[in-house]
Amino acid sequence: MRDGVSQPAHHGVSDVTRRELAYHEKLYSGFAQQHFARPAVRELRAHIVRRILKLTGAGKGSRVLSLGCGIGDTELLLAPQVAEVTGVDLSPAAIRQARADAERLGIANARFVEGTTAEGRWDAVIAIFFLHHLPDAELEALPGRLKEWLTPGGVFYSLDPSRRRLSGAVGRRLIPGLMKRYQTEDERELDAEATAGIFRRGGLEARVEMYDFGSSPLAGLCPGWRWGYRAARRVDDVVLRTGLRRWGSNFELVVGRG
Numbered sequence: 001m002r003d004g005v006s007q008p009a010h011h012g013v014s015d016v017t018r019r020e021l022a023y024h025e026k027l028y029s030g031f032a033q034q035h036f037a038r039p040a041v042r043e044l045r046a047h048i049v050r051r052i053l054k055l056t057g058a059g060k061g062s063r064v065l066s067l068g069c070g071i072g073d074t075e076l077l078l079a080p081q082v083a084e085v086t087g088v089d090l091s092p093a094a095i096r097q098a099r100a101d102a103e104r105l106g107i108a109n110a111r112f113v114e115g116t117t118a119e120g121r122w123d124a125v126i127a128i129f130f131l132h133h134l135p136d137a138e139l140e141a142l143p144g145r146l147k148e149w150l151t152p153g154g155v156f157y158s159l160d161p162s163r164r165r166l167s168g169a170v171g172r173r174l175i176p177g178l179m180k181r182y183q184t185e186d187e188r189e190l191d192a193e194a195t196a197g198i199f200r201r202g203g204l205e206a207r208v209e210m211y212d213f214g215s216s217p218l219a220g221l222c223p224g225w226r227w228g229y230r231a232a233r234r235v236d237d238v239v240l241r242t243g244l245r246r247w248g249s250n251f252e253l254v255v256g257r258g
């Protein structure tokens, strides 16, 4: 099989994966669909897509694999810019929604598959808010998988919450209930450099970029406020050039074979 996907995720899986599945099946039964459709979240998704294109160099001829694609809202924005997108997620509810949205939007070059891994070769592999859900052993195994998946010159891009983020410390203090609602039992914020080290030890080149400071947390808190997001994003572009970047909210990894 050229681009096969593993067994359905719920057969013979770890307790972490089982808990992830239970949480996300519930999340994708309505709340996520409504929340992700709000204007500020759509703006955030569009910004993420621009970053993916810029940092991976993906373009009209590129085939892209997305790990932990959720309901595919980022992937469906990306699809018109590339040759083809394959999204993989362990949640059947997410995959059903992604497929329905692809059909509704008439996007024929995006496909969504239920599973936890894939077989094939891609010019870019992306993982949006995904790595911090992977158990340590699976994160450690990822560089080996990337060597199989990436074509020569191919690039891996990820985006995840930073362990040092100021927004996390403030959120835990001010709105602990809301923070919990957005988090699974097993996910954890990641240390950017330590995570890059996993890929370097795996024989890949990895660099860290800080993605944001306040704009993405604002989109989560005020999802209807498009202009607020746009203004916060502009502020972030300035703030990220200062020393405050080390307390930024989410970090990007850009990984290649070197």
Ligand SMILES: C[S@@+](CC[C@H](N)C(=O)[O-])C[C@H]1O[C@@H](n2cnc3c(N)ncnc32)[C@H](O)[C@@H]1O
Pocket (backbone or CB within 6 Å): 017, 020, 021, 024, 067, 068, 069, 070, 071, 074, 088, 089, 090, 091, 094, 115, 116, 117, 127, 128, 129, 130, 133, 134
């Ligand atoms: C925080 S969500 C991010 C989803 C999407 N990328 C987004 O930006 O909205 C993490 C996703 O990873 C999926 N997931 C968790 N563990 C997984 C695994 N081992 N393999 C595949 N998907 C997994 C969950 O079902 C969930 O959709």
